[in-house]
Amino acid sequence: MEAILGIIIAALLSQNFILVKFYGICPFMGVSKKIDTALGMGMAVTFVMALASAACWVVNEFLLVPLNLGYMQTVAFILVIASIVQVVEMFLKKAVPALYKALGVFLPLITTNCAVLGVVLVNVQEGYNFLISVINGAAGGLGFTLAIVLFASIRARVDKANPPECFQGFPIALITAGLLALAFMGFSGLSIF
């Protein structure tokens, strides 16, 4: 139980996928102009990360490890993630059209989010069991959501400010992201056990 709590804290804060490990920067910069789309993207990524953690653990444990195919992990996991995103997309289109529309183009783009592949590879490297893998995936996704929503709300404020012309737009956003990452470095000493 304590180990689980430790993993959740690490995935949320001290080992945050975006701001400490620098995975998934592409959607972090691209989908953070508005808070509500950032939240939608975060929730979708959380769902896919948890599901991918489960599926990839099964593939790794019952196919790759017994057959000594560990070196094919990356390729196999990408295959799994891409398929999961496709199925999730089809399912949402049929079952929850409103959410499908709200997420729009971000949904297929989750395939190329390296935070998803990252969490799966971390699960394997750390030798987590099935339950811990799924928890790590979900908590990592929530950490992603936390970071992107924080960043989107700061950007909403920065948009209203009046930075020098050469800093307007992405330059000031990148500096903001850097400062946010610096702030998250403050969690690096955080461990409860």
Next chain:
Amino acid sequence: MFEIVIAIAILGGLGLIFGLVLSAASKVFYVETDPRLDQLNECLPGANCGGCGYAGCGGYAEAVLKGEAEIGKCNSGGNECAQAMAAIMGIKAEAVTRKVALVRCSGEKTYDKDGNLLTGARVKANYEGFMDCLSATKVGGRGPLSCKYGCLGFGSCTKACKYGAIKVVNGIAKVDEDLCVGCMACAQVCPRGLIVAVEPGRNVVIACNSMAKGAVTTRGCTVGCIGCGLCKRICPNGAITVTNNLAVIDYSKCDNCGLCATVCPKKLIKDSNVENLPDPAVIHSRNNPDAKVK
């Protein structure tokens, strides 16, 4: 050798299984879409300007398909687009004319070499806050201009325009009619409601929004409408009315003759032909050979 075969078999097998699952899922989760939706989408310009009131071209196409929206709301696509959409939906659409934005302010500020105001709105105070028109109107005295109705020139409309069609020149916003798609995003952000939609290429426009009394307008700006009504009296079509000390053209009656521009004492009615056609009678007879000047 054997290892390679196993790797290929496992990954190929995985790919095959996922492929089968996906194709099965696409059957299970198949959502029927109306083929007309794609056709409607193809008619629309795809600029996603939002001028129709929907989130983008896709949203508008869907609303048209459901019968929620009328055809012809797309300013950017114009008549061609409306007719094509009407053909797909099997209904008749009225002719749609293209509209572009017009800033109803002439207070372009020009100064002589000593810094004295020659033409335009007078600046009564320096504003140093957020460089945004709405913020500027919230400070005491309703902004830095003496005119309470004129263009502030902080460029909120410029920021709202996705097409670079509106720029601030000499302190007021100007629309480039060739670039404007008529989405009117600028009109929504203008705190003074200066921007209206007009047909492009209109010769005669009243470019002022001042509803103050004549004396107040004159103190605030050299080119403000004082509501004198000269234009109203000379207009042969009764297209101009003066309400709240401001002349307004009803374009359904206006025939672009340009008479009003010749009599405006403040020279704020713009007519691109006025310099070439000096005699009001000539101008009028050009447009209405049978009518007499009132």
